[in-house]
Amino acid sequence: MEVQEYLKKAAQTVDVALDSLIPKQSTKPASIHKAMRYSLFAGGKRLRPALALAAAEACGGALEAALHAACAVECIHTYSLIHDDLPCMDDDDLRRGRPTCHIVFGEGLAVLAGDSLLTLAFEILAQAQPTSRYGIADFVRELSVASGSRWLIAGQVLDLESEGKPVSKSALKFIHQAKTAALLTCALRLGAMSANVTPSKLKALTDFGQALGLAFQVIDDILDVTQSTEKLGKTAGKDVKAFKATYPALFGLKKSRALAAELTEEALSALKPLGKKAVMMRGIAESLLVREY
Amino acid sequence: MEVQEYLKKAAQTVDVALDSLIPKQSTKPASIHKAMRYSLFAGGKRLRPALALAAAEACGGALEAALHAACAVECIHTYSLIHDDLPCMDDDDLRRGRPTCHIVFGEGLAVLAGDSLLTLAFEILAQAQPTSRYGIADFVRELSVASGSRWLIAGQVLDLESEGKPVSKSALKFIHQAKTAALLTCALRLGAMSANVTPSKLKALTDFGQALGLAFQVIDDILDVTQSTEKLGKTAGKDVKAFKATYPALFGLKKSRALAAELTEEALSALKPLGKKAVMMRGIAESLLVREY
Numbered sequence: 163m164e165v166q167e168y169l170k171k172a173a174q175t176v177d178v179a180l181d182s183l184i185p186k187q188s189t190k191p192a193s194i195h196k197a198m199r200y201s202l203f204a205g206g207k208r209l210r211p212a213l214a215l216a217a218a219e220a221c222g223g224a225l226e227a228a229l230h231a232a233c234a235v236e237c238i239h240t241y242s243l244i245h246d247d248l249p250c251m252d253d254d255d256l257r258r259g260r261p262t263c264h265i266v267f268g269e270g271l272a273v274l275a276g277d278s279l280l281t282l283a284f285e286i287l288a289q290a291q292p293t294s295r296y297g298i299a300d301f302v303r304e305l306s307v308a309s310g311s312r313w314l315i316a317g318q319v320l321d322l323e324s325e326g327k328p329v330s331k332s333a334l335k336f337i338h339q340a341k342t343a344a345l346l347t348c349a350l351r352l353g354a355m356s357a358n359v360t361p362s363k364l365k366a367l368t369d370f371g372q373a374l375g376l377a378f379q380v381i382d383d384i385l386d387v388t389q390s391t392e393k394l395g396k397t398a399g400k401d402v403k404a405f406k407a408t409y410p411a412l413f414g415l416k417k418s419r420a421l422a423a424e425l426t427e428e429a430l431s432a433l434k435p436l437g438k439k440a441v442m443m444r445g446i447a448e449s450l451l452v453r454e455y
Numbered sequence: 456m457e458v459q460e461y462l463k464k465a466a467q468t469v470d471v472a473l474d475s476l477i478p479k480q481s482t483k484p485a486s487i488h489k490a491m492r493y494s495l496f497a498g499g500k501r502l503r504p505a506l507a508l509a510a511a512e513a514c515g516g517a518l519e520a521a522l523h524a525a526c527a528v529e530c531i532h533t534y535s536l537i538h539d540d541l542p543c544m545d546d547d548d549l550r551r552g553r554p555t556c557h558i559v560f561g562e563g564l565a566v567l568a569g570d571s572l573l574t575l576a577f578e579i580l581a582q583a584q585p586t587s588r589y590g591i592a593d594f595v596r597e598l599s600v601a602s603g604s605r606w607l608i609a610g611q612v613l614d615l616e617s618e619g620k621p622v623s624k625s626a627l628k629f630i631h632q633a634k635t636a637a638l639l640t641c642a643l644r645l646g647a648m649s650a651n652v653t654p655s656k657l658k659a660l661t662d663f664g665q666a667l668g669l670a671f672q673v674i675d676d677i678l679d680v681t682q683s684t685e686k687l688g689k690t691a692g693k694d695v696k697a698f699k700a701t702y703p704a705l706f707g708l709k710k711s712r713a714l715a716a717e718l719t720e721e722a723l724s725a726l727k728p729l730g731k732k733a734v735m736m737r738g739i740a741e742s743l744l745v746r747e748y
Contacts, residue, residue, distance in 0.1 A: 185604060191612045194604050245570060250562035269543035270615050273566060277538060277573060278604035284577045285599035288592045299581045299591040306578035311478060311487050311571035319484045322563050 165445035172212035172225075176236060177203070179229045183286050197267040197275035198282075202240050204258040205395075209378075210235045210346060213446065214353030217367055220440045223357020230290035231301065231352035234283040238309045239345060241279035244272055246318055252404070259395035280309075293358035301352060308348035317341025321406065329407035335376070337407065342382070343375025362435060369432035374447050377425035381453065383408035384418050393455050426451045458738035465505035465518075469529060470496070472522045476579050490560040490568035491575075495533050497551040498688075502671075503528045503639060506739065507646030510660055513733045516650020523583035524594065524645035527576040531602045532638060534572035537565055539611055545697070552688035573602075586651035594645060601641035610634025614699065622700035628669070630700065635675070636668025655728060662725035667740050670718035676701035677711050678748065686748045719744045 163171075180202060185195045211232030218228035247254040247262040248269060255265045264272035287301050308314060317340030324337065350371040354364055383401065387410050391398040401408045409418040429447050433440045456464075473495060478488045504525030511521035540547040540555040541562060548558045557565035580594050601607060610633030617630065643664040647657055676694065680703050684691040694701045702711040722740050726733045 189605065191604075191609050191616070193616065194608065194612045198604065241570075245566055248563075248566065250566060270541075271612065273538055273541065273543060274604075274608050274612055277534075277569070278608050280570065280573055281599050281603040281608070284595055285603060288595040288599065292592075297591065298595065299585075302577055302581040302591065302595055306574050306581065310574040310578060311484075311491065311567075312482065315487065315567050315571050315574070316484050319487045319564065319567055323484070323486065 163442075165442065165449045168216070168442055169207070169209075169212050169446065169449075172215050173208040175215070175225070175229070176208045176211040176232055180233050180236065183230075183233055183289075184282065193267065193271060194274055194278055197263055197271050198278050200266060201244050201257075201263045201275060202237070202279065204260050206236070206240065206258055208236060209446075209450075210239055210349040213346065213371075213443070214349040214356075216442045216446060217350040217353030217359075218357040220367075220436050220443055221354045221357035221359040221363055222439065223354075227291060228353040228356040230286050231305075231356050232349070234287040234290075234305060235345065235349045235352065237279045237283035237286065238305065238314070241276040241283070242309070242314060242318070242345075244276040244279070248272060251318070251322065252400075254397055254400065256391065256397050257395070283309075287352075290356060293356065295358050295360075296355040300355065304348055304352055304355070308344045313340045313344035317344070324407050326405040327407075329412070331412060334407045334409070334412060338376055338379040338409075339372065342379040343372050346375040346378065347371030366432055366435040370429050370443070370447075373425050373429035373432060374450070377422050377429060377447075378450055380409045380418055380422040380425065381450065383410055384415060384422065385453075385455065386410075387415070389455060395455065422451060456735075458735065458742045461509070461735055462500070462502075462505050462739070462742075465508050466501040468508070468518070468522070469501050469504040469525055473526050473529065476523075476526055476582075477575065486560065486564060487567055487571055490556055490564050491571050493559060494537050494550075494556045494568060495530070495572065497553050499529070499533065499551055501529060502739075502743075503532055503642040506639065506664075506736070507642040507649075509735045509739060510643040510646030510652075511650040513660075513729050513736055514647045514650035514652040514656055515732065516647075516652075520584060521646040521649040523579050524598075524649050525642070527580040527583075527598060528638065528642040528645065530572045530576035530579065531598065531607070534569040534576070535602070535607060535611070535638075537569040537572070541565060544611070544615065545693075547690055547693065549684065549690050550688070576602075583649060586649065588651050588653075589648040593648065597641055597645055597648070601637045606633045606637035610637070617700050619698040620700075622705070624705060627700045627702070627705060631669055631672040632665065635672040636665050639668040639671065640664030659725055659728040663722050663736065663740075666718050666722035666725060667743070670715050670722060670740075671743055673702045673711055673715040673718065674743065674746065676703055677708065677715065678746075679703075680708070682748060688748065715744060 187196050187199055189195045214228045214232035215225045244263045246252050255262050292298055317337050320337045350367045354367050386401045426447055480489050480492055482488045507521045507525035508518045537556045539545050548555050585591055610630050613630045643660045647660050679694045719740055
């Protein structure tokens, strides 16, 4: 199967699962469930859940075993976008090509929709099947640590605090690791754990995720300055405007592109212990390097 | 032991446990951990965790078995207060006698501190000890449902949406059940589950919690109009000012007081199946009826 076809099918599978796991739009109070669904079904690429499913398969498991984990990670990702877009944070009114949650539903409901998706992520994760090596406590610890105040949220905190200030290269790297690589790695790990992965393969996937996550964010920084708002589905050139620390700002475009390629190579090389079964993950990593949005 | 002494000791035990479970103030990024600790250690009464501990003891378990559950519930309670106080929600600048989180740390960091405490609640809960009847999945499901978009968050949504509008008695009851009784009941249930409670006793505690939670919120509504800001540690008379639906507004003060007493009786009667071991919970319910803040 081609990478793009795999990603498309994974996204469809995840969308069907999410639709069954999220309260219906008519569930009272309707407004909050409408807001949650608005942001969750806004045509996201479903990269993180696709990585969870691909990791499960690369570890010899069935894609289905990782579905709850995949959906939980996507709920976390979507909540973080809703909150990051708030006026008191990055103040953005466009996301995935549509007005952001607070523009449509108001700030109060947007905060609560984010809170609800964050909470729901754990409700969904608790429905996963434990394996002989990993229990629900392991799954929950994995997701809560990656999305908590030392990783995902830390990234947003440092991002906010670094606006308009000079940022060292190592500080920028940590922001990107926390903001992007941690949850992406978590998706891979949860998918692999759902397939009862061995510790050594789990380590390989972790290394893969950390390099891939950094590459992904470097490319994101590049696209912010090279692509149009229309193509990105979110406001282009925003990082520059907000005087945000980015790779192009610190290294220039050419060096940033070389770095993204280097990190992708590093990611691919980390996959070796998984052998041929990792073919789809290799394909995904390569496709992310040349993505245009 | 006297009720007040028990509550005081429970609060101390919970404070020590929370202090060891929350990242240190110096953990990077320091700002977020400072904000989390500011709101968490603001002198809250620790009623919910105390109920979790008392429920565990009433079910023949050790207080220690319920400590993780108790701390997780308090993290959820504190996050909900931080987010409810935001300018886009209830817009309050005083809580537990101190400036609210967003007044001290700014709105962006307050949103993220709430998010962090919500996420941490599940990290802490995952460290609880499963029992023969209840696994970590049961604990996580319990907390996520009670604090999710159908209960705790639903209460805040309806509260926001009902401001300045006429609200029926049944709608007001549901808001109070969702906003207050659900998490309070959850604390009791998690405490009892930590002590491997039987299904019939769990049902009794659930009935107790629902009646007690409603009584607690009716009393809260009464105190909002009868007590000073100084005594309450939060802005008094606020519900009236915001044209909020409250029991005194709908029923008058006298009838509200009678209703609170009636609900407390109902709660006490639900405790019967627990026999003498429920003595402390009975005492807590009685003390809440006559509380002044």
